[in-house]
Amino acid sequence: MTAVIASNGQAPLLADAGPWVERTLARFHAHYLGDHGLIVTTIDGDSGAIIDNEPLIADFGDVLPFLARFGDTAFALDQVARARSRIGGGLYREADGGIRLFTNHDWLLGLIELHEMTGEQGFLDAAVDGAHAVLDGFERSGLLIDEAPSLRRPRTLLQRSSGFNLGYVELLVDLNALTGDARFIDAARRIAKAYAATDYFTAHGVFGTVFCSWSRAVDRLAANAAQMRSLLFKDNTNGAWSLLALYRAEPEPALRLAIERWLAGFEACYWNGGDVQLWRDKSGARDVALRAAFASLDLLCDLHLAGFEGRPIELATAIGDRWLGHQWANGLFPEQPGRSGNHVDCNTDMTVSLMKLAGITGEVRFAEAARRSAQAVVGLHETDLGMVLSVDTTGMALDERIIVKYQSLALKLALLPADPAALIADTALIKLLRDR
Structure with a gap:
């Protein structure tokens, strides 16, 4: 046992x-593998039938480090080996052939964490290859676009950039620490600076979607037609964590100011007295949600631990108390x-x-x-x-x-x-x- x-x-x-x-680890072998030998995405909880057979490569960072942590390292290694056939140029290709940054972040994160756990150089080498592919193929004047442009997918031609992609800075900081390759920290600085200079961040102190990365005029037109302008969960929280990771590596005054600007923007735009809201449209914030609350609470705690004393822990405490009032009797x-x-x-x-x-x-x-x-x-x-x-x-x-x-x-x-x-x-x- x-x-x-x-x-x-x-x-x-x-x-x-x-x-x-033990039951959880056993289920990965007994119930969660597809005929391709890789972990699948979803099964039916009643029959056990596979509902979504897509391999879970995009979310390996959510899976394999925890299996390895509890001793199932051989299975984790085998899954990475099997995934190689779905990787092209260092990045994961989805079933439609597209490469998207959203579905590659946790693939690279998982490789980094597995390297740190096992010492296997191959994991780090694969993460380095993927990071270079991101920078070579997706960076546009410091912004990282959501997916590679393709005439087959006209919506990609605007080369949209979501705040989520700023989250790659945290991975670049990790890779710089692990490899000593200054190109990663240089890229992290460049990307952080570009996102902090976007129109939405300048106006509101939080990160919004850049709908067109090659023209501010087109971006503004597209933004006026869009419903969602800014998303807290993942987009803003990952972005702020990246600024914090870079600040921990290089405590520059400009970075601290950007983080403080984000904190003020979060309080003004999303905090809502502890009932944290999830997203913003042109008229304000919408949808109180647990995912917004826990992510904000976690981030605010990390800001406090990094030396941003005072307001972050006050906001975090208010969120905690507000949600204790929402907790059901069953826990x-x-x-x-x-x-x-x-x-x-x-x-x-x-x-x-x-x-x-x-x-x-x-x-x-x-x-x-x-x-x-x-x-x-x-x-x-x-x-x-x-x-x-x-x-x-x-x-x-x-x-x-x-x-x-x-x-x-x-x-x-x-x-x-x-x-x-x-x-x-x-x-x-x-x-x-x-x-x-």
Whole structure:
């Protein structure tokens, strides 16, 4: 039986997680492989039938490091080897032949994390190849475009750039640290500077979509016709984490000012008194959502830990308290306040974020809410085939799909120490638990 002991020998938050971890690892071999030998995307939670046979290569960063962390390293190595046939020029090609930055970020992140875990040089070499392919094929005056332009896909010709792509800066900072190759840190500086100079960031202090990267005039016309102008989850949070990663590597005053500008923009545009909103259109912010809350909470904690004292932890505490008021009696958090359904992965990440907040503030209420959430995620979501996507306040399944990457991501709960202060002290664990 797998003995679950949190990092550094600490007692785990989930004391009896060993059997659940073993069941989860076994399901990857028994239920989650397609006829191509690769992990699939989705199965039916009732019949076990594969619903989405697309290999999970784009999300390997959400899967393989956690399988390796719990001892299934050989399986992780085999999956990367099998994925090579789907990789061209260092990057993952989707079924339609397209290469998109959104579906390559976690592929490269997974390679970096596997290299750090195993010491295998091949993982780092593959990540380096992919990073060079991104810079060579997708950079436009410092901005990274969403996908390569193609006449077969006319919408790509505007060469749109979302804030999500700024998240590659964090990977470039990691690669510079691992290789000593100054080209990566030079590119990170260049990209961060370009995004901080965009019209939307200049006006609002948060990152918005650049709808046309080769013409500001065309970009403004396209923006006027678009509904969503800015997205908090992934786009802004990954972008801000990248600025923070670069600042930690090179604490330049201009970077600190950009981060402080983003923090002020976040508070003005998204914070909403702790009921954090998910996206913005031309008239303002929309949709209070758990994914917006946990990502903001996590990021604000990291800002505090990086020396941005004062307002970040005040905002984080307000978010934590507001969402403790939304927590159901069964310990889970709704996907949106007042809604009947939850989301398994958002609850996993909210648990991690609350533990970080508890470790910083010393407030027991946040640790207790995290413990209840962790127990409920495992106790109410698990079925014979895995953890279903959504349940209600009674624990009844509302969406029985098994999203395979969420099975490995839930293993974060087995890595959390019971003592929040121990989590804050373990920087390697915090890095592994990050949601990108």
